[in-house]
Amino acid sequence: MEAWKRDLNDRGLSWIDVVLAADDNFSLPLAVALLSVISSLREGIGVRAHILNMGITPANRAKITTAADRPNAQVNWVDTLAGHVSHLPNTWKSITRATYARLFITDVLPADVSRALYLDCDVLVRRSVHELVTSDMGGHAALGVADAGSPFVCSHYGVPWWFRNGRRADEPNFNAGVIAMDLDVWRQEDYGKQCLEYLADGRHEVAQDQEAINSILGNRIGTVDPRWNVQSELYQREFEMTLPYGPELIEQMKNDPWIVHFSTQTKPWSYGCDNPYAGEWAALLDQTPYRGTRPSLAKHLWTRGRRIPRWALDQLHRPA
Numbered sequence: 403m404e405a406w407k408r409d410l411n412d413r414g415l416s417w418i419d420v421v422l423a424a425d426d427n428f429s430l431p432l433a434v435a436l437l438s439v440i441s442s443l444r445e446g447i448g449v450r451a452h453i454l455n456m457g458i459t460p461a462n463r464a465k466i467t468t469a470a471d472r473p474n475a476q477v478n479w480v481d482t483l484a485g486h487v488s489h490l491p492n493t494w495k496s497i498t499r500a501t502y503a504r505l506f507i508t509d510v511l512p513a514d515v516s517r518a519l520y521l522d523c524d525v526l527v528r529r530s531v532h533e534l535v536t537s538d539m540g541g542h543a544a545l546g547v548a549d550a551g552s553p554f555v556c557s558h559y560g561v562p563w564w565f566r567n568g569r570r571a572d573e574p575n576f577n578a579g580v581i582a583m584d585l586d587v588w589r590q591e592d593y594g595k596q597c598l599e600y601l602a603d604g605r606h607e608v609a610q611d612q613e614a615i616n617s618i619l620g621n622r623i624g625t626v627d628p629r630w631n632v633q634s635e636l637y638q639r640e641f642e643m644t645l646p647y648g649p650e651l652i653e654q655m656k657n658d659p660w661i662v663h664f665s666t667q668t669k670p671w672s673y674g675c676d677n678p679y680a681g682e683w684a685a686l687l688d689q690t691p692y693r694g695t696r697p698s699l700a701k702h703l704w705t706r707g708r709r710i711p712r713w714a715l716d717q718l719h720r721p722a
Contacts, residue, residue, distance in 0.1 A: 415448035415474060418535045419511065419518040423454035423503035425484075428523045429462035430671055433469040433690045434683060438527040440475045441686070447532045448474040452511055452518075455481045456500035469690040480510045490601050492610075502601075502611050504578070505594045508585055516586045521661075522579035524669055526683045529660035534582050534630055542624035543587040546576040549612070550635035550665065553645055561617050562607040569620065574646075576623050578612035579663050580631040593618060632659035634666040634677050673697040 420439055424432045436451055443449060451470060455463070463479070470477050487502040504520050511518060519535045521527070537545060548554070552575050555561040560575040588594060597614040607613065616623070628647060632655045635641035642652065662679040664670055670680035671687075675697075687695065 413448060415446060417448045417450050418532050419450050419515050421452045421507055421518050421520045422523055423456060423500055424523050425457040425498055425500040426459050426462055429458050430692050432523040433466045433692060434687050435521060435523050435525050437469050437690055438686055439531060440472050442527050442530050443474055444530040444532060450476050452478045452480060454483055454503040455479055456484050456503055465691040505597050505611060508588045508594050518583050518585055520581045524664040526662040526679055537582060539584050540624050543584050543619055543622040545582040545624045545626045547628045547631035548574040549577040550633035550641055559609045574625060575616050577631055578615050580661055629655050629660040631661055631663050633663045671697060
């Protein structure tokens with residue numbers, strides 16, 4: 403038996419598998435996301451965290467490992483994927499190509515792992531994800547929650563050419579930041595490879611890996627309680643009023659989210675985040691080696707100032 407498996411068995415816990423991916427830009431939020439998973443696990447459950455390393459420096463790797471140093475956690479670093487995504491489209495500059503690492507999960511996780519939960523790094527887990535990982539899949543290849551900004555396949559950043567491809571306008575367009583995966587089905591159908599082909603053969607339009615997953619898997623994705631992925635858009639009225647949820651459920655999502663997803667460009671580690679759970683995220687940050695780190699107003703203003711001349715230059719070079 404491999405040493406790490408023997409170590410897990412010796413701890414007397416039931417183990418689940420969670421996957422996160424990041425380049426160095428998201429090292430700090432990765433540490434907080436991972437600690438939130440660990441801290442919220444119910445008694446008797448352990449997490450085997452697979453980190454898809456897309457360029458994390460040794461110094462930040464050490465900090466993440468320290469943050470996850472708990473009896474109910476074990477970290478497995480995957481260092482083989484950084485060179486596999488450079489040819490893929492980067493249509494949203496605020497989201498780096500590290501996002502594509504999730505499409506290689508079945509290639510890099512042990513073959514005996516049949517269920518896994520993929521999480522984006524900009525999340526705060528507040529409930530034991532064991533419940534989500536072990537949910538009845540109902541024959542689906544994945545479970546998720548509708549994207550709060552584009553909740554339907556016919557939404558602006560939904561599934562391109564949805565009507566031509568036989569999809570219904572009211573079908574959910576799932577957010578790819580929280581996905582429970584049946585890896586046996588993903589391997590059988592080779593969904594990762596199919597998504598990569600979609601991204602490379604001219605079918606892709608805008609929404610990167612999320613678009614590919616929704617386009618390829620279609621109705622093989624099932625819906626779970628939306629409290630498992632409460633996205634920041636929910637707190638913005640223009641998005642809230644487009645969501646397919648009743649007022650009672652929306653209040654439950656706002657007041658007791660099981661996973662908070664800081665899905666807009668303003669994150670709790672950047673200046674001006676008004677998500678009501680940013681303070682809870684910061685409190686958890688202070689339990690990691692990144693403790694005390696806070697957004698800088700000066701850096702925020704400097705970054706905004708840099709954008710102005712670039713924008714102006716773009717306008718000058720636009721064709722008449």
